[in-house]
Amino acid sequence: MKLMSGTANPDLSRSIADYLDAPLTASHIERFADGEIFVRIDENVRGEDVFILQSTSYPANDHLMELLICIDALVRASARRITAVIPYFGYARQDRKTGGRTPISAKLVANLIAKAGADRVLTVDLHAGQIQGFFDIPTDNLFATKVMEADIRRHYETDNLLIVSPDVGGVVRARALAKLLDAEIAIVDKRRPKAGVAEVMNIIGEVEGRRCILFDDMCDSGGTLVNAADALLDKGAVEVSAYVTHGVLSKDAQGRVAKSRLRELVVTDSIVPPPGSTETPKVRRLSVAPLLGEAIRRIANDESVSKLFD
CATH class of the missing domain: 3.40.50.2020 (Rossmann fold)
Incomplete structure (x- = not known):
């Protein structure tokens, strides 16, 4: 080999x-x-x-x-x-x-x-x-679901956890993680008026008083996760974090995350941070090696x- x-x-x-x-x-x-x-x-x-x-x-x-x-x-x-x-x-x-x-x-x-x-x-x-x-x-x-599960168990209490899919298309992915953690799921209903822009329309599920983890396959501009976090917190969530496999993090995505109400954004090392991106303590990386x-x-x-x- x-x-x-x-x-x-x-x-x-x-x-x-x-x-x-x-x-x-x-x-x-x-x-x-x-x-x-x-x-x-x-x-x-x-x-x-x-x-x-x-x-x-x-x-x-x-x-x-x-x-x-x-x-x-x-x-x-x-x-x-x-x-x-x-x-x-x-x-x-x-x-x-x-x-x-x-x-x-x-x-x-x-x-x-x-x-x-x-x-x-x-x-x-x-x-x-x-x-x-x-x-x-x-x-x-x-x-990368099991990599994420192990990290969540190390850093979060799982008894009041809610796994949230940031869109309808990610429900299967969110359900797989929720099953490993024996947690419930919620769904963010959003629409895209144009590429790279997402608007939250509704939250499907009971989020009040819950610690929410948004789970997705990639984060590009960060807009979807930031808007979803705002919507969840406005509905009564205690805190919101995000776990994403591929941290594309284009343009000022890390800056957007740094200013957001997200507790943290966890990504894997499948992608090198783009040139010129400003590192923030709110973004943490796991290895898929x-x-x-x-x-x-x-x-x-x-x-x-x-x-x-x-």
């Missing part, structure tokens, strides 16, 4: 390598003056089972192209099997036509990864589970990955 890292999240790659007690494959990745990406693998990978570690986060197009070029380099170096480990799968929000003459970009990206030569994909908390069906190669979608490392170990040894979901 070989582990190769792209440049999107080198810290997570090193943490996965440490978990597996395996070195990262020597490689050289650079960009020409006009932005072209060049990749060279500096050790023999012929006949090897190679895992290329690369989130397609900001800048999404650069990191996606880098992933495709790394896969092509491995194909031409005669790797036996190539698994694209994509902790955060960019373009996942474009998983359906939202109007006339619009693309389904998640399917396009899935096609590009398969055509480049990947034999398998491993990712974490896809925005929509059906994206697995966009790939014509085996795809494992891991869930053990989760990904164990899945990689099981795939390499032809063991069951589904047991990680039990």
